[in-house]
Amino acid sequence: MSSEGDLLHTVTTEHISATRIRTGRAMVWGAAGLFVLLATLQGFHEFERISFGFETWRPVLYAYLIWATALCAAQVIMRGEQGKRTLFVLPAVLFVVSLVVFPLLFGLYISFTDWNLASFDGKKFNGLDNLRQMWADDFYWNALKNMVYYVLAISVEYVIAFGLALLLNAQIRARKFFRVVFLLPLMLSPVAVSWMIGKSMLEVRFGPIARLSRELGWDSPSFFGSPEIARFMIMAMDAWTFIPFMMIMLLAGLQALPKEVMEASKVDGANAWQTFREVIFPLMLPVSVTAVVIRIIFKLKLADIIINVTSGGPGGATDSVTSFIFREYRDRSNVGYGTLLAMVYLVLIVIFITVLLKTVSRWMERPQ
């Protein structure tokens, strides 16, 4: 680790004695040794090679925590001022690595087994069987196709959010009131929303929306009967909760626009639509891209509303990948296959987002 290029320079003339370095090393390696020892022991116990061992893996977790603490403390002991800098980032790095990288590797291993929590046979490596099963699983492909529809729905959300942001940025009274009101849907938990809207307001007999549509001449409204309408309803509910999110990002962008440019366009005699198309929209492109990309990332996790309102029905028409895997586990306890589906989904997402970001950045750099 070097200190060149630091924004905040520190000058230290610290001398770190050999004893300090030795103590630091001893702490790290000692704790690591304890961790490895416990883990091996427990591993042997698990596979019934030895009878001696703990009930659970919890002690191994404690050993890991001791090692992590020792590693952080040793930074300061061994490297003084330099170590104090590392200490800013190290806890977060350790936290994320241990909670993401390790479970991901473990998940990768699970996804090639036929592990079913409901069966007593335990897990068995089954090679590419899960992949083959996935290839033939129409419901998974259907869920992926639905995700495409759900992501495309963001374009409509974006238009509405932009409109609302423009409204809030206009010269209006009670701006704070409207801002709070428009923000409210984002605060509500998707589970509560799925009852409030999906299960009661859209209820066919007594729900207010069903009543309204009967007034308007739709004799037997059914919101979750046909695939298209059901999918649209899920999109609408999700949009209702998340439009405020994009709206606020776009509003922040609008408020940061340079006033001079707007005045210049007014002086040049541009009308409202021309100002929007020629000035505001191009200037807002970077913010728009950020908002839409983050919204896509959130959309790819869509599940709560679907699980609670339709559980994927009718006939898988509203299934998202997440809700499909959730049911695969809930109904069949099929951990191995479910994990493989999730892993494939992750790979697809990473490819999609990378391509998206590359395309966007190339397109933004293009001379207009």
Added chain:
Amino acid sequence: MSQIFHDADVDRKHRAKWWTSRVLIYGALIFWAVICLFPIYWTVTTSFKIAPDVMKGNLIPWVDYTPQWKGWRSLGLSPETIFETSTVREEFVKRFTNSVITSVSASTLAVILGSLAAYGLSRFSYRFGFMRNSDISFFFLSQMILPPVVLALPFLVLYKELALLDSRIGLILLYTLMVLPIVIWIMRDQFAGIPVELEEAALVDGLGIWGAFFQIVLPIALPGMVAAFILSLVLCWNEYFFAALLTSTDAKTLPVMVASQTGSQGINWWSMAALSAAAILPLVVVAIFLEKYIIKGMAAGAVK
């Protein structure tokens, strides 16, 4: 009729145009406000209805129907039942406490870890193996892409082995992981806006880098930290997916309780409405009083 000043025809046309634009703007604003508020209004009023009111579709309390405490009584939260023992209320309070504890601790942990990391990344240049500052930042932020479903099943198995299944600590760890990238995203922006000269002055005056961080930088960055905290709180409070998979009796949170009631109740809307209203109420209050911070947090990453 000797009017000295009167509008020219051009001005009159202008004024008419101004009025139409006003009407359109306020019309659109009120229309969307109704869309935002009606579901909340509907839930709150339904919790005071009884069966016939629900079936007749009465909407306005005191005009269409007389409000009753029925829904809240079934939760044990109405005026008559609030001092009596009620198993439903105990259940509700337990879930509520779980939600409060998990979301507050996860947000606190995420803000601490995230602020430290964001500060380090904005001030010093690191090199862990091949990873430089930009790579480390990207590593943190890329966690946002990770869909929860990828981690859910491995964690289910791991937590079972670690005896963390159905425990609040297990949920807190996962929630912290979930909101950490967002906190880092917000805080990086905050620290970048604080001039380095302040810390340099503190270092000259004899503080260490950690002393300068705690005494100089932290107070300035506090509003940003509050924003990150509130945003994390909202996300953790509403989280359903992990809670549904990883908790069963002890650590179950409020969204899981709401979800488990939806199927079984039938037309028993008043009690569901009361439950939903109680579940969303804390965040509605947060939104009304701390709206400034929520908007600040979300706007932080948008405008560079």
